[in-house]
Amino acid sequence: MRSEEINWLEDPYESTSYDATVKEEQRFVQEALNGLQSQWGEAADFVRDKKQLDQWWSLEESERAERERLNKSASFRGGMGLGHFEERKESSRERIKWKRHQGIPLFAVDDGGDLSTLDIEIVRGGVSVNGFIGALAAVAGREQLLRKIIVYDELSTTGLCAFRFFKLGKWRTVKVDNYLPCVTKSNILLSAQSANSEELWPSLIEKAYAKIHGSYATLKRDMNCPASKALMELTGTLVTTKKIDFLYEDEEELWDNLSEQLNNGNLICCCHDSAEDGEGFTRSSLKGIIPDICYTLAGLVELEDDTRLVKLDNPWGEAGNWYGAWGNDSGEWDLDLELKLKEQLGVFDGDTSTFYMCIEDFMFIFNTVHVCHFQLANWNQITISGAWYDTTSGGPPPVSDEDATNWLLNPRYLLTIENPGKDEKCCITMSLLNDQAGCYSGHTVQAATAGLLIFAGEMNSFSQFTKPVVHIEPTEADDISAMFNIKNNVNKFTIVPYASTQDFEGLFTLQIYSESNMTYRRMPSMHYLNIRGSWVRQLSGGGRNQPTWGCNPQYLVKTRRNTEAIITLKQSGAKIGGEHVLNSFGAIVAQPEKEYLESFERCSLLLEKKEIVAKSEFASKPMIQFLHTFDTKIEDQVIILSLSPPPQDTQYTLNILSSSPLILYPIPHMHTVTYSGYFNEDNSGGHSDNADWYKNPRYLLDIRVGGKYKVVMKKVGRAWGASPAQDSMIGFYVLKSEKRSRAKREQILAESTFLPMNQVEATYQLQANSQYHIMPVTYAPKVRGKYKIQVESEHEFVFNGRHGKTK
Structure with a gap:
């Protein structure tokens, strides 16, 4: 079938292009990061701009207090800052207030003083997290690390200070004021504090860290702040x-x-x-x-x-x-x-x-x-900011053959290490930014976790994804890391980050360290098609053994290059007695004969084995899938989806994951019924000029709606080729239906052309509320051979083999 011959097909499904997917993904990453940085940069500051400092202090004290009150509502305080802690304390009648700790410096030493003598003993508060406090104390033990966190300190003037944390591959600045949560009656701090009550550095650094994660409750909940995560975000290293x-x-x-x-x-x-x-x-x-x-x-x-x-x-x-x-x-x-x-x-x-x-x-x-690993500061480093977005969120790899393989939709990166040394190490860390909506609402949000797969070599084919070099399965932590040796002179690796759930949208960052120079590129995304439909009434044709099989949903597939594809079919199940019951279903990829494609709009005749290119299992389960390569040597292929027994009102989803673009054309529906039969010496009566012509098989066609009906007869098998050309001619009659066991010549209403070809067809305008007999015949009597007889129309009808032997 040539391209110009398929204009009648409507609404083709085309797989998403790589360029469009990556461009949209990058836009999603940038917008999300810009929005988050905007949130982290806001504070309950009375002076948003440092240049307004002089103007601020020139205001009357009462006016400054009023502005402070107005800005307080937009700060990281109250339920927004505490998360569910606010509700918990209220329920125990311990009211919480945010108290401004005015006049207390960040450090007890003078600005620029020696922090090496700093008392790093930290007293944990009611909202503190062991993992973060331990990491902060470890970092505070090294003066250069602690100073690296501090951006500026204006507690003595504006009441503001700023800190930075390593988040999603970059240092991110967070501004906070000196308002801290306290128990109302006792004024006891709920946050961490220094053993020296004359300084605020643990309290304010903890507040800034809680802010970048959404709330104190976010840090406290589950494994959202393990020590490894806090150490990485405080030091910026692996x-x-x-x-x-x-x-x-x-x-x-x-x-x-x-x-x-x-x-x-x-x-x-x-x-x-x-x-x-x-x-x-x-x-x-x-x-x-x-x-x-x-x-x-x-x-x-x-x-x-x-x-x-x-x-x-x-x-x-x-x-x-x-x-x-x-x-x-x-x-x-x-x-x-x-x-x-x-x-x-x-x-x-x-x-x-x-x-x-x-x-x-x-x-x-x-x-x-x-x-x-501070020694990695001298290594080569690559930072990749990416996202699972739309069709690039494939979820985890399958744990069994029955699981879907959509995980191949995940972003893939090809890492090339130049001239690696013997047993050289390569380090990689991955950070995930989960949904922060629950941080501000005070409710727990079930967010995704992340995993990482690393394969040796460049993985371009589905069959190449064998055992990975590294597989870090998802944990409750947002950050995962791995260190592995480069062996056997392998210098190319395919990196596949994935989220624990499919269709999760979120940001991630990959940081890769190597002693040798390295480069990377984003590998082309797998192409993805997702089609939803239903087997309902006339679209439910049953399995291949059913005469109505040709009624099933069908899609013509077009591609410009050899394309490897994983075809996945899912069913919702039929609703019977209030329950969803799974029926046997499956899919076939067919390549009908060329003559058939040139003359048929649907793959409606029962297929021969040689016409079936690939097929799935036919089973009662929620999902089936199989691997198939669409070869350009086979011009056109058709995917047929079948459900048994018909009719069943069942929803289906067809997913196709392919290495190259595919276009699927939904073939317009036609009601189709097909029977297989066999001519032998007993029932091959020949043309109506022969005395025994009435012995030919007859099929009853019951019409309810008048209109056009196409009748097709086709030879099957090789036995026909042994007959002389005239004897092997085939055709059919359309007879008026009468209640008699033997057909009469006066019943013939129409006859097809008799041709020495594999197939003949004719279209007739038939009357409503009428019954006809379709009689397939051979021109000569006593001819042996298999055949198929079919009727198709846009209208529903009944077609069966009441008279005659069918097979």
């Missing part, structure tokens, strides 16, 4: 997490790994994750260590007797110190050893924020280690 199994961990390997990380200048935090506790593990086993909070690994010391000690900083005060072996004031510290190591270790003289423990106890107590 953070990896290692789980320690005391029973199977190699002590020597762990010691060497920790030593290497410290020598590289990396920041190491560790904690006891209570979720990992085995049976019989009790709180007393921790000997003072507080579970689920971070401690900072400050050093490693090996004594002369080969005892290995781990030095830890404790931001929680003396209450969180270790009181086991080698702890402060423990019996292992004799006077000689204390004097010898005092200067080297610096643990004594009343220092309650630092303690030691042996490596064996460390492995037993701490089961999670987070490492901030």
